[in-house]
Amino acid sequence: MELGDINERISEILLAIADFLEMKGENVYRIMAFRKAARTISGLPKRIECKEDVITLPGIGKVIGDMVEEILKSGTASLYEELKREIPEGVREFQQIQGIGPKTAFNIYKITGASSLEELYELVLSDRLREFNELKGKTLEKVYSGIEKALEKKRMLRLDQGFAVYLAVKDIFKSNPYVKDVVLVGGLRRGKEVNNDVDILVLTEDKAKITPLLETKIDSYRIDIKITTPEMFFYDMFLYTGSDSHTSRVLELLGENRNFNSEEEIYNTLGLQYVPPEIREGRGEIELAREHKLPDLISLTDLKGDLHTHSLWSDGTANILDMAISCIKRGYKYMAITDHSGSLKVAGGLTPEEIIEQHKELEMIKDKLNGFTILKGIEVDILPDGSLDTPEEILKELDIVIASIHTNFKMEEKEMTERIIRAISNPYVDILAHPTGRILLEREPYKVDIERILKVAGERGVIMEINSSPERLDLNEALIREGKRYGVRFSINTDAHSPLHLDNSIYGVITARRGWLEAKDVVNTYDLNDLIEVLRR
DNA sequence: GCCGTTTTCGGCCCGACTGTTTTCAGTCG
The missing domain is CATH 3.30.460.10 (Beta Polymerase, domain 2)
Incomplete structure (x- = not known):
């Protein structure tokens, strides 16, 4: 049996098509279109029943709309089946090996005929992989050194x-x-x-x-x-x-x-x-x-809002109103919309002018929210020198500023620590998001003296995020406990890029519980007024 | 493949890093 509902099935087929097209060197924008549509569909809050459910969504046009209809009717798409005949599904998994991308994955298949990670591992174990003359140097090394981790990643949950x-x-x-x-x-x-x-x-x-x-x-x-x-x-x-x-x-x-x-x-x-x-x-x-002195652990129902969310303005897949409606359905009283800032071009980061434009949209939808509050926020990028990529005259207009790192991960520990401390010392920064940058089973945390960061955060009242994405869970439980000792306050955020992602808050709450947190330690359990009090310190 | 306040074609999403590199392709974030 396989996991996943129809939305996930459709999304998975679109992602597979994108991977296959990429291996074949197709037009990058066509590939991106499939990936974007896959993301949008996997983040929808309701199950797709017909073509009309998707055709109106941003980034989904006639071709993908028809494809969705085909999948709904037959369970698969002819383009997908066609591509699978050319490239076995398992070849996509080669990309799980660090440093192996689509081109090399396809190449390995063409050279060796291996069509799954397991088959490739067989070749590694018997050392027959070295016998293929076309595979050499760093590529060969990467396969040998990375394949066990890739296999492990496949088994771990x-x-x-x-x-x-x-x-x-x-x-x-x-x-x-x-x-x-x-x-x-x-x-x-x-x-x-x-x-x-x-x-x-x-x-x-x-x-x-x-x-x-x-x-x-x-x-x-x-x-x-x-x-x-x-x-x-x-x-x-x-x-x-x-x-x-x-x-x-x-x-x-x-x-x-x-x-x-x-x-x-x-x-x-x-x-x-x-x-x-x-x-x-x-x-x-x-x-x-x-001694009957266990902490009264936080629970999911304590959360009153989400302070880290994205919309179509940057790399989210839904508009602000739909994100807000999903929050209201969850019983939240507030959310912060925190799209990426300008320097993060891959994620469609907002320039100062666009931020002001976004605020006009927030003004316009205000009346539709029945007392639910959307805080004007941003996820501002921390530049390599620790400065922020958005001018302070913009930041001071906002209700909430989240700072985070998305580039230049490979700094030395001292440099990285200084970088983050400078960022959180900026008086406009309220929250440090995904503080260690790790991606579970994918990417190690960046080298940073996190204890020092926690200490400074505790002293300065900067809130540390517990990023609830099950791929991040950053901070982790150990650092949460450490932070609590330094008097740090936390925020359990989903970093949602779609309405469905808002449900990830449960993973953040579980992680916070493992870190022994109570509701009072977490600012988004506060009533709006108390929260604003904490933000405007 | 999608989209449209230069609207049915032409632009979209970019920079850093690395190595079968020396002017470019592939990978990663």
Whole structure:
């Protein structure tokens, strides 16, 4: 079984077409058009049912509109099928190897005939890859040094992928009458940012009857199904959820009893406060639970707004009003629209003139919002010397300024640290976004003395972002805890580029919980007036 | 492939870095 609804299926086909066309050296703007359409479709808040649902969207015209219709009818697109006959799907995965792009990926296929990462890995393991004379030098080195990481990336699950797999498995199991319950356990239940498998606990009174289900496959991810009985259910839930160091400490205290009516009861029996899954890591939580002094962890419903969002003005896929409507539907009271600034040309960054134009649009839609507030913001780029790429006379007109790094990642630590400190010392900067720049399973954080940044942020009252994109989760849990010690305040933002991305806030909340944060530590749990108070320090 | 306040063609999205580079192609962000 494969994951994903029809929107994702359409989006995936368009992305594949773009990749194939790129390998073949097609017109770059045609390729970009497919990618843009794919992004727009994957970010739509509602399921596509007909061509008319997409044809009015920006960046989708007749050709892609017809293609969507074809996919809705037949499940695939003829152009996609045609390209797949020429280039096997698996060749796209070669690009997961660091430094291998579309041209080299296609070339490797043409030279070796390998049509998947696994086949290519076979050639590496047996060292036969060196026998192809056309492959040499750095390209060969990159394949040898990068392929294992690429394979690992394919197996590992980010939070979004893990939850999607869990829900798919749950659906399958729940349709069996002998299955009484299906719950998530393991690292994923604790909210770990990446996991090598999905641990699922299945409750049944008749194990034999569900044996065929144990063969369930979702893509090529590892699924670990554990079976339990009604008597052992809560004990097993507890047993399979916590980290070893957490669980073993509780077990020492617990004795022989295995029959509980809830996880809470397990902790309470021992005189401990209930420990939420996200902090069952053996980092001092048991001691605090004994004193009943665990933090009152933030929850999703505490959020009152999103302070980092994009629109069509830069590289978002929806207009401001649609983003706002999605926020209102979530029950938010406010959002900040923070499109990219001018120097970030790839993302269509806004010039000062465009920023002023954007504010006119905000004025115009104000009346349609029923008291919902859109803060005038920007995600301003931090230049290599730590200055900001937008003039201060513009910044001072804004309600909120987010600063972040998108270029020149490869600086030395000292330089990078100075760069960021200069940026957050600018009196107009409210928030530092995705403070370490990492992309999970893709890109390491840039070299930076993050402790120093956190310290300065704590002193100066600069808010640190917890970027909720499941690909970033930046800051991570460890740095959140560190920041809290320095008195830092946080903001859980989605960095949404589409309405659907607003749902990613759950991953930020989970990460904040793992960092022991309470609602008061997070500024976008505040009422609007209190938030503005914090911003205008 | 998409788009349109120079509207059915011609422009769109750019700069830094690297290496089978020496005037360019490929990759990355």
